[in-house]
Amino acid sequence: MVSDRAYLKGARIGAPLGRLEAEVARVMAALSATGAIRVEPEVLQPADVLLDLYGEDIRARAFTVRDEMGEMMLRPDFTVPIVRLHMDAGAEPARYVYCGPVWRRQDAGSDRPREYLQAGFEIFEAGDAAAQDAEALAVICGALGDAPVRIVTGDLGLVLAAIDALATSAARKAALRRHVWRPARFHALLHRYGEGHAAAAAARAEVLAAEAAGRTRALIAVGGVAVGLRDADEVAARVARLAAEAETEPLGRDDVDRLEAVLGVEGSATAALADLRRLARGLPRLDAAVDRYARRLEALAARGIEPEALRFEGSFGRTTLEYYDGFVFGALPVGRDDLPPIATGGRYDALTRVLGQGQGIPAVGGIVRPEALMALREGGC
Amino acid sequence: MLKLGVPSKGRLQEETIRWFGARGVRLARTGGDREYRGSVAGVAGVELVLLSAGEIPGELLSGRLHLGVTGQDLIRERLPRWQDRVAELAPMGFGRADLIVAVPGFWIDVRDMGDLDAAAGAFRARHGHRLRVATKYHHLVRSFFERHGIADYQLVDSQGATEGAVKNLTAEAIADITSTGSTLRDNHLRVLDDGLILRSEATLFLARGAAWDAAAEAALAALRDRLGLAEPAAAG
Numbered sequence: 001m002v003s004d005r006a007y008l009k010g011a012r013i014g015a016p017l018g019r020l021e022a023e024v025a026r027v028m029a030a031l032s033a034t035g036a037i038r039v040e041p042e043v044l045q046p047a048d049v050l051l052d053l054y055g056e057d058i059r060a061r062a063f064t065v066r067d068e069m070g071e072m073m074l075r076p077d078f079t080v081p082i083v084r085l086h087m088d089a090g091a092e093p094a095r096y097v098y099c100g101p102v103w104r105r106q107d108a109g110s111d112r113p114r115e116y117l118q119a120g121f122e123i124f125e126a127g128d129a130a131a132q133d134a135e136a137l138a139v140i141c142g143a144l145g146d147a148p149v150r151i152v153t154g155d156l157g158l159v160l161a162a163i164d165a166l167a168t169s170a171a172r173k174a175a176l177r178r179h180v181w182r183p184a185r186f187h188a189l190l191h192r193y194g195e196g197h198a199a200a201a202a203a204r205a206e207v208l209a210a211e212a213a214g215r216t217r218a219l220i221a222v223g224g225v226a227v228g229l230r231d232a233d234e235v236a237a238r239v240a241r242l243a244a245e246a247e248t249e250p251l252g253r254d255d256v257d258r259l260e261a262v263l264g265v266e267g268s269a270t271a272a273l274a275d276l277r278r279l280a281r282g283l284p285r286l287d288a289a290v291d292r293y294a295r296r297l298e299a300l301a302a303r304g305i306e307p308e309a310l311r312f313e314g315s316f317g318r319t320t321l322e323y324y325d326g327f328v329f330g331a332l333p334v335g336r337d338d339l340p341p342i343a344t345g346g347r348y349d350a351l352t353r354v355l356g357q358g359q360g361i362p363a364v365g366g367i368v369r370p371e372a373l374m375a376l377r378e379g380g381c
Numbered sequence: 382m383l384k385l386g387v388p389s390k391g392r393l394q395e396e397t398i399r400w401f402g403a404r405g406v407r408l409a410r411t412g413g414d415r416e417y418r419g420s421v422a423g424v425a426g427v428e429l430v431l432l433s434a435g436e437i438p439g440e441l442l443s444g445r446l447h448l449g450v451t452g453q454d455l456i457r458e459r460l461p462r463w464q465d466r467v468a469e470l471a472p473m474g475f476g477r478a479d480l481i482v483a484v485p486g487f488w489i490d491v492r493d494m495g496d497l498d499a500a501a502g503a504f505r506a507r508h509g510h511r512l513r514v515a516t517k518y519h520h521l522v523r524s525f526f527e528r529h530g531i532a533d534y535q536l537v538d539s540q541g542a543t544e545g546a547v548k549n550l551t552a553e554a555i556a557d558i559t560s561t562g563s564t565l566r567d568n569h570l571r572v573l574d575d576g577l578i579l580r581s582e583a584t585l586f587l588a589r590g591a592a593w594d595a596a597a598e599a600a601l602a603a604l605r606d607r608l609g610l611a612e613p614a615a616a617g
Contacts, residue, residue, distance in 0.1 A: 051511075051535065052511070055511070055532055055533065055534070055535075056511075056523055056526065056534060056535055056536055057523070057527050059519075059523065059536075060523055060524070060527070107461045107462055108460070108461040108462045108465075108466075109461075109462050109465055175499070175502075178502060178532065179530060179532065182530035182532065183530070184528065184529065184530040185495070185498060185529065185530025185531070185532075186530070188495060188530070189495075192495070203492065204492070207489050207490065210489075216489075219489050220487050220489055221487070223485075223486045223487035223488070223489045223571075224485065224486030224487045224569040224571070225485075225486075225487065225569040226485070226487050227485050227487075227547050227548045227568070227569045228485050228547040228548070228550065228552075228553050229508065229550055229553055230485070230488070230500070230504055230512075230553050232487065234500075234503065234504065234507065235487065235488055235489060235490050237503070238490040238491075238499070238500060238503060239489065239490045241499075242490055
């Protein structure tokens with residue numbers, strides 16, 4: 001129906017629209033309570049910025065439009081638009097609130113909305129990361145009021161630290177870090193560096209033998225005419241990396257198991273702390289990340305969010321569109337499988353570094369979906 | 382009437398006419414060569430519609446055709462969730478083509494999709510842009526690359542002579558239909574070990590969303606009987 005909108009029937013006109021507007025006003029007041037300033041990023045965002053950041057996959061998720069000036073995308077969320085706005089005109093530290101529609105492409109037959117509202121809150125500030133993480137979740141929870149949700153948390157900083165703690169080459173760690181957000185490739189790499197190490201070398205026996213004998217260039221020449229922008233030097237450089245990889249000790253079973261165990265930790269946030277401490281034993285870098293996790297739990301408690309009541313999942317936040325690299329959270333509707341997470345958020349320090357060409361600012365925040373929130377609070381569909 | 386869509390020219394049309402003919406259904410153009418109407422002899426209640434092969438997926442989707450002959454590659458590329466919209470009545474054994482990922486043969490470091498991903502990461506660091514893959518099958522290629530968890534690549538559109546894209550410096554790799562390997566070899570390209578995206582052949586499709594009134598159902602039953610075809614699987 002033309003008057004329907006995401007998760008709400010008839011809410012583009014009359015009384016239902018009035019109720020939604022009141023809900024949005026209530027959410028925005030709660031998000032603004034700590035003195036955040038209002039921002040209104042552009043709907044049209046440069047496609048190349050989003051493509052460079054998220055890769056080609058974003059084309060399947062965001063609407064693309066073009067004119068003589070170039071290719072643009074309808075914002076699929078607010079994170080990148082707000083970071084761009086902040087980098088252009090913001091002063092630090094900053095707290096922002098915003099509300100507006102976002103657009104997502106959907107497959108034929110999907111019942112997910114192509115247009116829905118997001119209301120959000122973001123903090124750009126160096127300093128006490130644990131306190132800011134807690135503030136972000138507390139502010140978002142404040143906007144949800146008494147809606148029946150359960151909060152799930154995760155920490156991609158722990159995953160990145162567990163990779164860093166592996167007793168292996170820098171090249172492997174970099175490759176694993178690059179694919180934290182792509183579980184299929186991540187696990188393929190883990191296999192190749194571990195159990196599959198000998199098989200991977202056997203499959204490249206000819207190339208590795210040529211490299212060992214100093215005949216790589218000859219083998220490249222046998223391969224065919226050097227066409228294209230990627231030249232023989234680049235091929236030779238990667239052959240050298242393949243040889244170095246083949247000579248690197250395979251990842252031990254224990255190392256792989258521990259990484260998988262960090263990703264597999266599940267339970268209350270306090271129970272998870274005990275598990276993580278045990279997994280980090282003897283690994284100072286991972287233990288430092290667990291320290292940060294523990295400080296966050298204290299900061300959450302200081303904000304009145306009881307860690308015992310929070311759920312922790314080691315893999316939470318790995319498959320979202322966002323570029324989260326630290327604390328992540330979601331508020332899932334209780335008893336309403338038809339609704340999406342009512343709120344989501346997390347820390348994205350690395351994203352600000354990428355968009356700022358190295359000049360980053362620690363950032364954490366989250367969004368509420370006001371339409372889903374109203375559908376949850378009012379019951380029915 | 383049951384509307385049957387068939388390619389309007391070329392090898393695909395000849396093979397289609399032969400395939401139906403071998404099963405006792407004679408397809409023929411009516412009027413001159415420019416007349417895109419035809420007749421069907423051997424089964425009652427079937428109307429022949431001649432269309433370019435590329436138009437047939439859209440006509441099946443809209444339900445203007447009940448049945449249509451086209452390549453599986455075109456159906457999968459153009460119709461998301463195609464299983465809900467069309468059913469494969471019969472693979473026809475011709476028009477075979479594989480959609481593959483190919484890279485320059487001298488890339489001795491790149492044998493599989495995992496290698497391509499690693500090469501793309503290094504390529505981007507060196508050249509400042511993502512590794513370009515030329516194709517016209519954007520949807521199929523993107524979902525294949527996503528399934529393999531490939532990063533740091535971009536698709537560039539190529540509607541023809543895709544094999545030449547690498548030589549012309551408009552792409553570093555290609556994803557294209559290949560019926561023989563010789564065009565690839567001529568362009569100094571090689572298929573990745575796990576680079577087969579799709580095996581395709583000409584197929585008789587049924588449009589689930591067409592107007593299946595009693596007359597169309599009856600014509601379908603007669604045609605299916607004649608062609609010796611089983612019931613299509615339910616949508617799922």
